[in-house]
Amino acid sequence: MLLLTNLIGFSAVYASWKVADRVKEFFSLLLILITGVMGTFLTTDLFIFFMFYEVVVIPIYLLVIMFGSSKRVTKEYAGMKLTIYLLIGSAFLLVALVALFVKSKAILGFPTMDMFTLASADFPIGFQIFEFVLMALGFGTLLSMFPFHAWSPDGYAGAPTAVSMIHAGVLKKIGGYGLIRIGLMILPGGAAYVAPIIAVLALGNVVYAAFICLSQKDLKYIVGYSSVSHMGYVLIGIAALNLISINGAIIMMFAHGVMAALFFAMIGNLYEKSHTRNVDDFGGLAHQMPRLATGFMIAGLASLGLPGMVNFIGEFTIFVGAFGTYKVLTILAVSGIIFTALYILRTLGAVLFGPRRPEWDHLQDLKGVEMVPLLVLGAAILIGGIAPFTLMDLINLGVGDLVAQLGSLQIGGMF
């Protein structure tokens, strides 16, 4: 996850090379953002985890309202919606964490917020369920779990490129990370009870959002809803509660992070030059901007889960894992690959291909520092996809701890 943050943070900075107005504020807020995200992934203390997580919300708000763009909704609205939505989600989370903290005193004899200590505690099942529901709400909101996803498309559409990149790329993943690290590790029993519900909602994500993508015209909305859709896979992976699927969810988070960041970087670049994001305004851009087209293609193909891209590894692993747990749900979720392909290819086709349109002849292709996001993120997508074993080694290091916890799942679970 840290690797992901660094990759995307690095690229995001380059993607915003052209911010001219109020540069100082922009980059200081951006750095706060990145720091917050890093802190979240680094800590093993829930208190600090939560703290860092919330630290990132406000800079995002300011970045959105200061540097964002207004399309279907105003940036003020988008920013406020995103902020308040996430904060209310986090309120549930905070209640959950505090309750955990208080309860740990009763169970362990001393209050603690250390994840590993808490993981060793054996909480009563009723409490676990209650806790996990709260966490699912909190993290689910962050992960844009259906139907708590409303902030996501508007937010991404309103946000400036770098923020969209970091938010979709990394911040959202805190939700998944939290569910896995905190939810599954500390509350395995609760997870087992709540997981089927999450799986159903996740299906909502996958199919529902994919359909909506089909009717979108704004590039950022398409990617916004598509990221909602992809998070459905992650959620199913988590909800399937087995090692394969969780591994898959982690890969998927990484994959989606890189992919979404690349997508947003490309869209941002295009928007900066053309001042529109409406799909219908474009056409045949591959003539004028072959490099940008390459970036779009890589991101798009990754998004639809083409083998050779890291996303495929994630999706495949999730499907294999989840299939053992939820047959029907997984079958329906797999159908998502058709709709994803449909909207991604339509979008790519509409924007990049088709006859050359002279009104875009003035657009300059990517060059210089603009290439950095493409190269870095594109390389990450391809390396992860072609040689997944490199990524797996990294993840297995982290997931190892989970194995023991998941072993106990079978007892309290519904399957």
Added chain:
Amino acid sequence: MIGFQHYLLLATILFAVGIYGVLSKRNAVAVLMSIELMLNSVNLNFVAINRYIVTDQAVGQLFALIVIVVAAAEVAVGLALIISIFRQRKSVSLNDFNLLKW
């Protein structure tokens, strides 16, 4: 025989009358006077309690004195304020003082 209960009742009635005054009088000075009435009902209470319940010390009477002093200070400030406002607006009706709202 008039006992503690009667004093308490009287004080409560006085207090209620004071409340009525506060709520119904439109004249700021009258409202101040009503509040004085409420404070005096408390004084009555203190003195009565000192007389009937806690007889070993004169604390209650002392309290009454303190309250009288504080009330005097309050009224002094209050009247000063009312005078100054009257100079400004030529009115002491509380109905007119609603610039600050919502």
Added chain:
Amino acid sequence: MSWTLLSVEIALAALGSVLLMLGLLLPEKGRRVMQPVAVIALLGILILGGGLYTAQYSLFNGNYQIDPFGSFFKLLFVAAGILVILSAGRYLERFEERVNEFYSFMIFALLGMVVMASAGELITLYIGLELMTVSFYILTAYLLQDKLSAEAGLKYLILGALSSAILLFGISLVYAVTGTTVIADMAAQFSMQPVMIAGIILILTGFAFKISLVPFHMWAPDIYQGAPIPVTAFLAVGSKAAAFAAMVRVFVIAFPVSTFDWPLLLAILAAITIVVGNLIALVQTDIKRLLAYSSIAQAGYIIVGLVAYNTYGLKGVLFYAMLYVFSNMGAFAAATIVEVETGSTDIKAFNGLARRSPMVAAIMTVCMLSLAGIPPTAGFVGKFYLFSGAIQADYLWLAFVGLIMSMISVYYYLKVAKAMYIGTNDDVSAIKPGKAVGAALWVCLAGTLLFGLYPGPLSNLAQVAIQIFL
């Protein structure tokens, strides 16, 4: 008995008198020295109070308690006083020749608070309260030429006096049942009678008025809006904290929970307060009024700590009251600067502040976020303590209400931030706050962030202070 134990109170009284006389003696121009004099003297008193922090004595047969709990609040009040005086800055120029009295009234109000925090007996408490309140009546109406200020003063006076009367009536009823007004002795004499309960409820009402719990909050917005900003700040921070100090002491020590479940009552009031305060704040357009409603909501949060009635909760009350000083003072100081500069307290006056003075805007934002309880500011840690306490005391629903409303409150805090960062203003000249105000702002920022990132020391102080209740 050593008089040194009372040195803070004595020093404050002396300072108030000295400032009053100094104002008379000094020529008009020389009065400028009064601000530094007051600040330096208060700093001295702060150190004095710090030195006495761990002292624990019962004076005058328990009528007056010198203990860490009181000392904690004394430090809080004095710090708030210093910040108010620093941040008042150029605003005071409007008071013209009466500025000297302003300082001494501030100091006397401060003295009243200090007495309230240490009062071991209800009538002493009442005296402190009245000293504070009467000073505030005057301070509120200090801009006599200003219709709003005068009106606010009068309203405050009427409602304040009414609430004192109610409080006193309550005290008299409790006195009737227990036969004493010494807080420490009352629990022993406690008996569950209708009169007693009526007395408790009336006392509760009296305090609830001061800390502006719904539905006893109605005065706050009007008075906050009408009063001069420094006074509003002091009112919001000091008078409220003093009422909390007194309330915690009275309720925790005098009224055993086992016989009367006043925490539940308070929990309901707190929930209503949090909801109503935040909701109305959402639609406010005047910064002072907005902060007034915000402070109503904040009072609700602090009461959660008292509801919880356990280590976390009480610690939370103290912690929150302290951080509230810094965060709220930061916001008010910024508002003062803006009002001095633009003559308006409308949120629109903040438009473009981020360009005119990035520092002020940033500090204002941080302080606002602290009020909203967003990490890494102190507000988050404070809320964490408060709601940990509530959850531990099984008031889970209260924690939900509180936290969700606090997240909703972000909306109006960010509304101000939005005005500052993307609002446009015709006047784009840079704003340079004076040195004193700047210092106050930086102190507020430092306090807000320091207690947020490193809450340990303050938390320890609060822990020591609540030992007397455990």
Added chain:
Amino acid sequence: MFAWSLELAWLIVLLPFAAFALIGLFLHRWPRLSAYLSILAIGLSFGLSVLVAAHVFLGGMQETFEVSMRWLAMPGLNVDMGLLIDGLTAVMLIVVTSVALLVQIYSWGYMHGDPGFSSYYAYQSVFAGAMLGLVLANNFGQLFVFWELVGLASYLLIGFWFGRHSAKNAAVKAFITNRVGDFGLLLGILFLQIIFGTLNFSGLAAEVAGYTNTAILIVVSILLLAGPIGKSAQFPLHVWLPDAMEGPTPVSALIHAATMVAAGVYLIARAFFIFSATPEVMMLIAVIGGFTALFAATIALVQNDIKRILAYSTLSQLGYMVMAMGIGAMTAGMFHLMTHAFFKSLLFLAAGSVIHAIAGEQDIWKMGRLKDKMPITTWTFVIGALALAGIPPLSGFWSKDEILLGAFAGGYTGLYLLGTLVAFMTAFYMFRLIFVVFFGSGKGVEKAHESPPVMTIPLIILAVMAVIAGFVGSPLMDYAFARFVTYPGAVHYEASTMVIAISSLVAIAGIGLAWAIYQKEWINHLQMRERFSGIYTLLYNKYYIDELYHWLGQRFVYGTAKALFWFDIYVVNGLVNGLAALTGGAGKVLRYTETGQVQTYAAYMLAGVIVIVGLVVLAGFALLI
């Protein structure tokens, strides 16, 4: 014999990919260099394939050769990347590499001067690599990976002239249609993984043999079958293939005639152990194949676009192969796959030569009498057509005959008759094409010219292959093909003179009819068209299947999309905004409690006191009771 070549077999896959990477990263500014590199890579792959095949066939290798390395490993799930070499693989290797090599050489001429020359070769390399990876795969995971990559290459190449709307749309259509099939394939693979815990072919073969739950197997086979139906363009997922002709013609030759579309057939052959376990599914396969063969042939009868005719012919022949699989004649199907690869790519390349010569025109009625101007193209095309029509002793004759024999001798009389009918139609429409384009009475096209040697030489080579490739499986060479490409329990039928005679006659009859109508014009085809205008329109419009899909897509997919978007905006978002509005509204209402009247405030306070007292009293009563 060439055992060492097996050890190097991984290079067969890797070389084209390396060429792609090099071109993509560094060489895209140097088109010639790119082309050289790409051709070199596929040439080397071809050489290695030949060695491998030589080892397998001539060296008499009986066992399969298998190596693998871990690609994706986690507890409970392992996906390997490996090589599996047996007769089946060897045949496919030869077919793929040789056709790919020839097509790439041919493309040098055909694509000359195109601005995307480098990218074209890069895509070609990707395709070759992916296809070879697919063929060499030793497990379903790897197969799926390359399966999808092949789809990608197809997408890129169909949409190569992305400036054209039609090309863009055809590419998307191809990909999406394939995705629908892949959806089933992926589910089938998931089932296999879950049930058997392995994806390895040999491992699965052992497991399936001992597996008794037929219902599950049927489900799995049907799901797996969806993949081939999509990739090999069987009904009802055939719609993409004719549209795919929007790509450059060499692409059509390589991908949409010879190799990629055969991947589906290959998959059935490879997973034959699963399909053959369930007779019901085998029947389904046979019916789908047979239906597609007939269905496509009827459409091909009336098309006017030279490439579309070939495309429908390809559909029809793929249907043949699939049918062969279904009736258990797996060997015959693979045999036909091989011969078809040669003659169909020959036909496409020759058609490409025609198109190239007359500046991109594809309507056969605008051509005519090209034989004088383009002799090589003409005669190679004729050879290809004869092979396709099944005229002895060309390759198509042998392989088609094997299939018909299988159907006849296996007792599938209906399918046999159907196959024969299709053979007749095939001969007819192919020679309709030939007579109109090459002979015919038309005025001819003035500026037509013979293509450069770089294009004609591959044609000639392929023509030779089209003639001789059939002998390896013929009785004349003692069914050499069947000895290597087979499956356990295969039944071999002795050649039947009757089948041979009937199919030959039918083919000749078809040719004759075409000659009569289009060369001699004894029967006026325009009048025929008038008379049967109903059928003609139906056929010409491909049974309106595309329109149906389009309509369904618009109605259901986009309709649902719009409806859900509406739902999202007005319900999901509406709830959010509604809650926000409610909150704000509550604030607005509540603020008016602050009337500014001080006595109202006092009244609120006292009311508060009374309510609290009331609550406590009530609570007290509750306690008392």
